[in-house]
Amino acid sequence: MPIVSQNLWEEGDVPKAAELNAPYDDTATASAAIDALNTRDNWITIKHFGPELLVGGAPCNAILDKVYDGTSQFVTNSTSYVTIDSAGGNPTECILNYTPEQYEILRVEASALVTNIIAVQTYDNTLPVGSRGDPNYYSFRLLLYFNTGGPTGTITLGEWGYSFTSAGGDGRYFTGANGAAENTGVPLGLQTVQFSTVFRQNTAGTTFEKIALQVQVNNALNTVKISRNNIVAVRGKH
């Protein structure tokens, strides 16, 4: 604790040399460890910050992104996650390439435009009760790629779902067994999808490589199409 005290003398006291020197010696020692005890509230503001060092160029938060703003469509009926690649050869991956400090924040937001979907089977009465409406779903995932010196690993930052039509649940009586789109609700195309989350890195020494925006459908008879899409990542450090 770099707080320095001084002796109190009364008139007539005869200070010793060591007593006189003590505050100066203590100050010299403590000056190597100046901390919050030595400083006033608001002793510095963001305006005092010098040249910044974070990737992206800001002292407290860095913004990184991947934007596809064209009109080409990524078309898939995959029942496992695939990375969106609307333009071909240019997947929706936000490149990070930095090593966060322990407890840093990675805030991620993504959005996309789903265009003219093709819904063929949105209901299946051969599935167990509770799952019969599942063919109507498709979902997105944000996947973080990282490494700790070895092979690249992945973390699911989040998954979020949507439906091909307005119908939902098991209670769709009197539809065909397969639930063709026209009798299981209104097909929902040309809608934006969006989601966000916050990830905290709890250990030091991990390098974030990239974040990918991925999509899958529940039933391969249905097709989802995506044109404009983007990922925005905020590195919160200070």
Place this chain on the structure above:
Amino acid sequence: MKTFTDKPLHQFDQVKYDNIACNLDKHLDQFNGGLDSNNLPVESVDATKLANPSVLSVPSSVDVTKHSTKMPSQSYYFSRRSNTLEQGKLIWEPIFETDLDTDTWSAGFNKLVDLDNGFAIFPLQFDAKEGMLVGCATIDWEHGNQVFNVSLDTEPATFGPRGRGNDWWSEWAVFVNNVLIARSGYIFPRRHTTQIPFAIPCGSQPIQIDCRVKINTWRVGGSPSLETTSTPFKLFSATLWTRNHYR
């Protein structure tokens, strides 16, 4: 703040107690808590001099993941209950499903904990510092529109499939200290992941943030072949985070 010599000593002056103590007291007072940016060379501070993030303790449970992180200029508060990440379910499986025909719910805004007890600690609760709260709620939910075999307006009368509940809607909103500050507007039947961004100034005060849902529906019925009805409302995941940007 910078300091200066109060009682300068001159050659042949008589040295008294004050000559020694006053000057030193003044310098030490500055050192013992009075240092500010006047004591720094210009442009001497950069990001490497700032403290790294630290963790604030928050309640957590197997149902809800929560974390808080404090940084020199801001704090982050996060809460999530997800079907895949917390519950170990598939993305297609809801955390809970309520039948709006038979279960208890409110015609006004429903707190999530009132629909399912697993959301008991979901709201963000923290002591904010004066500044801004900027955040986002992301909810993956479904209010289904059912299709029934109903009497169609034909001559002679026929029965056919027809969507029921096109005037059903749901609306999500974010509440800060029980005051509604952001809302989604009506969303008509579908499975939808709704994102509600919000921003509001705050003082140095206790804060509670949660999201709530308002539902409009009506009881399904009327089909001559109908045996049972249900009006399912499903919740797949809810995520809420906010950044407290200090003033």
